[in-house]
Every structure is written in structure tokens, then in C-alpha cells.
Amino acid sequence: MKVAPSILTADFTNLKEELESIKNADYIHLDIMDGHFVPNISFGPAISKKISENTDIDLDVHLMVWQPLFWVPKFAFKRTKYITIHIESDDVKETIEAIKELEIGVGLSIKPKTPLKDLYPYIKKADLILIMTVEPGFGGQSFMEDQLTKVKELVKYREKNKLDFMIEVDGGINDETIDACREAGVDIVVAGSYIFNMKNRKEGIESLK
Numbered sequence: 001m002k003v004a005p006s007i008l009t010a011d012f013t014n015l016k017e018e019l020e021s022i023k024n025a026d027y028i029h030l031d032i033m034d035g036h037f038v039p040n041i042s043f044g045p046a047i048s049k050k051i052s053e054n055t056d057i058d059l060d061v062h063l064m065v066w067q068p069l070f071w072v073p074k075f076a077f078k079r080t081k082y083i084t085i086h087i088e089s090d091d092v093k094e095t096i097e098a099i100k101e102l103e104i105g106v107g108l109s110i111k112p113k114t115p116l117k118d119l120y121p122y123i124k125k126a127d128l129i130l131i132m133t134v135e136p137g138f139g140g141q142s143f144m145e146d147q148l149t150k151v152k153e154l155v156k157y158r159e160k161n162k163l164d165f166m167i168e169v170d171g172g173i174n175d176e177t178i179d180a181c182r183e184a185g186v187d188i189v190v191a192g193s194y195i196f197n198m199k200n201r202k203e204g205i206e207s208l209k
């Protein structure tokens with residue numbers, strides 16, 4: 001199991017030390033919110049660039065924005081491994097091509113109320129599928145276990161169609177919800193408050209792994 005701490009719950013006045021405290025993470029997850037696609041505003045390209053310059057861990061960028069086509073190039077740092085967009089947002093096909101042009105992994109995400117079948121027209125282009133296990137917008141919410149049905153279906157779909165995308169879940173991940181994720185076949189978990197509320201974040205990451 002790979003672990004991607006979400007920096008959203010970190011102390012932004014102390015970012016350098018916060019990054020130091022999660023050095024054993026597989027990816028750093030950046031939650032980018034525009035205040036329209038979700039009812040919250042987080043941080044943008046300037047802070048993300050600083051993060052990318054102060055870590056040697058690959059970045060997993062999650063765009064919760066209506067117009068990802070405009071924003072994608074602004075998050076194309078040397079360390080950007082994936083840029084994930086929502087299929088509920090605008091210009092999905094064009095944005096997938098724009099991410100590929102930048103030679104960055106394409107991530108596709110769906111909100112809890114969006115059926116999995118809406119993903120299938122784009123799925124062959126995906127390097128990563130992100131299943132939201134909370135309504136996007138805020139850290140610290142409860143895990144929606146019913147969303148793991150989508151994960152189980154994706155595992156079967158991937159095998160049947162000989163695809164190789166990673167399956168990621170995001171929201172409400174902790175030491176109680178991790179086992180169900182593993183059993184369902186999740187490859188990467190995003191965890192924010194569970195890790196950042198711990199004194200020893202490295203141990204928190206190891207325990208999820």
C-alpha cells in the first residue's frame with residue numbers, strides 16, 4: 001500500500017518542518033480547490049511550487065476546480081507525478097491530452113454521488129483513478145465505506161481489460177478504515193488529518209503501509 005499524505009491539514013506557517021516530518025511518504029498529495037467546484041479554497045501554484053522545491057518526494061496533484069485546462073500547466077513541476085482532474089469538471093478530454101503532452105500521469109477522479117460508469121469513456125487514458133471516499137472540499141470527514149464497491153469493480157475492470165492504472169482513495173483514511181481499503185484492492189491511500197494530527201507522522205505513515 002502506498003501512502004500519500006494530504007498537505008491540506010499541515011501547518012502552513014511551518015511547511016519546511018511539516019515536509020520533513022513525512023519524509024517516508026510515497027507521494028505528497030496537493031489538494032487544489034477553487035471555491036466553485038468545491039465550497040472551499042485551499043492554495044495554488046505559488047505554494048505548490050515552494051513545496052516541490054523543498055521535497056524529493058513525487059507530487060500527486062488533485063485539482064478540485066471547474067476549469068482544469070487552465071490550471072494544469074501551472075502545476076507541472078519537475079516532481080509532479082500525477083495530475084488528477086474530476087470528470088464532473090469542464091473540458092475533460094482536452095485536459096487529459098494537455099496532461100499527457102506535459103508527460104505527467106493522468107489521474108481521473110469522481111465524487112461519491114457520480115456513478116463509476118461515467119468514468120468508462122475516459123478510463124483507457126488514465127494512469128490513476130481516484131475514488132473520493134468523502135465529499136470533496138474538507139479534511140477530517142468520515143469515510144464512506146460504500147465507495148469501496150467502486151474500487152472492487154475497478155479492480156475487476158482493470159484485469160478484464162488488461163489496463164494498468166493505479167487505484168487511489170481519498171478521505172477519512174485512518175487505522176480503522178485502512179484494512180477495508182486494502183481488502184478492496186486500493187493501491188494508494190491519501191490521508192490528511194490522521195497523519196498530520198499525529199506526533200510521529202513517520203510512524204503513522206508506516207502503520208498505514
Ligand SMILES: O=C(CO)[C@@H](O)[C@H](O)COP(=O)(O)O
Pocket residue numbers: 006008009029031062134135136137138139140141170171172173190191192193194
Ligand atoms: O481531497 C480531500 C478533501 O477534499 C482530501 O484529501 C482530504 O483533505 C483528506 O483529508 P482527511 O479526510 O484524511 O482528513
